[in-house]
Amino acid sequence: MTLAAVEERARSLLASGRGAEAEAIIAPLLADGTGPVSLWALLAQALRVQGRVLDAKPIQEMLVDALPGQYSARFDLSETLLLLGEFDRGWREYRFRYSLAHTAAIERKVQRPRWDGRPIPGQTLLIHDEQGYGDTFQFMRMVAWAKERSQANVVLEINHDMASIASRMKGFDAITLRGQLPPPFHTHCEMMSLPAAMRLQLADLPGTPMPYLSALPERRAVWRARLAPYAGLKVAFLWAGRPTHFNDANRSMSLAALAPLGQEGVTFFSIQKGPTEGDALSPPHGMEMVSLSPEIADFEDTAAILSEVDLLISIDSSPVHLAGALGVPVWVMLPMLPDWRWLLGREDSPWYPSARLFRQTEWGRWDQVIAQVAAALAERKSLA
Known part of the structure; x- marks a missing residue:
């Protein structure tokens, strides 16, 4: 069977959740510890599909170490690390989420430095939402935390559908809608980059007084x-x-x-x-x-x-x-x-x-x- 045929068959099996069968056709080809990067990536996926995330992790780390510029591998590793609760490196690798072919187009091109978690009293920090509604609901909790840590004037930029709920949340000085021109700011941070900036650890969660949202x-x-x-x-x-x-x-x-x-x-x-x-x-x-x-x-x-x-x-x-x-x-x-x-x-x-x-x-x-x-x-x- 050619390499292309093996990969096609493995992807078909993985799409239907048949990770063990995919592993059975890939693993023998990698038994000597060498082989195409594409096969190693498929093997890691086959292990993850079986719930063997810990077994997949070293393969993903090997791929990232060998090919640091392959951003899809780095993003895959980030998801494994976060799934395992290994937040230190997980959040660092998660920054590559906008380096993929299907996500690069939705990255915000902000011509200001990204906040790195240090105090910036007297400056204005723009925190903007990203990705899906669930992501935003989850990470809205960190706005108040960022306000306390940064000591900055915080402007929250939020999508229109969530603006009403967000307006009752604590931790910001002004709110603006996505698509509008925000007030002048010195630094910015995507909402889901706040964990990396603030070195969020599993033990820090839930990280804010609960609940942090309320109904009208x-x-x-x-x-x-x-x-x-x-x-x-x-x-x-x-x-x-x-x-x-x-x-x-x-x-x-x-x-x-x-x-x-x-x-x-x-x-x-x-x-x-x-x-x-x-x-x-x-x-x-x-x-x-x-x-x-x-x-x-x-x-x-x-x-x-x-x-x-x-x-x-x-x-x-x-x-x-x-x-x-x-x-x-x-x-x-x-x-x-x-x-x-x-x-x-x-x-x-x-x-x-x-x-x-x-x-x-x-x-x-x-x-x-x-x-x-x-x-x-x-x-x-x-x-x-």
Whole structure:
């Protein structure tokens, strides 16, 4: 089999989560410790898919040491290090996230130095959001910390959809919207570069008084009245992420697959947005569900709903981070190889004290996770 054929076959296997089979065809070709970089990278991926992240790490480190200018390898290593909770080097390597072919176009070109974590009294520091909504909810916590550390005048630049919620947060002196011309500033920092600048360690988390976000009282009153007619345990619910997300096939599932969660005395309130939100109008048999999606106008509505229900059950999604930032109980259903921020082998999250994690133990096996969530839900209901 040619090298190209081996790589094509391995990628096909990895796409379907068959890491052991991919390893079986790659490893013999690398048995003498030499071989093409592309095969070593695929071997590391095959090990990660099997949950053997510690075994993948030295291979990724070898690739970075041999080819320091190969930024995709450095970014892959950063995700492994962060997943393992090795924040020192993890955050340093994470700076290469905008050096990839598919991300270079969205990097902000700021003609000012990046803040390095030192005090800069009397200067203005621009902190700007980046990437997805969940990322921003997660790292908004660090704005107040940066304000204290820098002793600067902090201007927070935020996307329009989150500006209202952000305006009630502490830790900045002025707020501006993405796309607008910010006031003059001396240094800047992307929100997700704050951990590197401030040398964030795992032990520092959650790193700010919790909760650090809040819902509008008047919106809460509206949604409290909307949910009042429903007795029993009230559970906000989300089962699919954004289809364009690179890892969506790995993190999302169908509503039908979640039928075992249905039980007497529990009402599910769908806050699903996007192509699958209409599925809530025909829920699985035995699952009492109310679709709130058409009534949700913005994140203020989502925050108010989350503040008025007993619990959010969701796949890895931006409302999970919003719930965590609000201090709302949230159960997160995670794939075997989760995003780096959820770490490995834990049922809790240092980022969000109100979160409980339910993890796959086999690639693609959501049924085991759903059974665990169903049992936990029955227990939670009995205590309500």
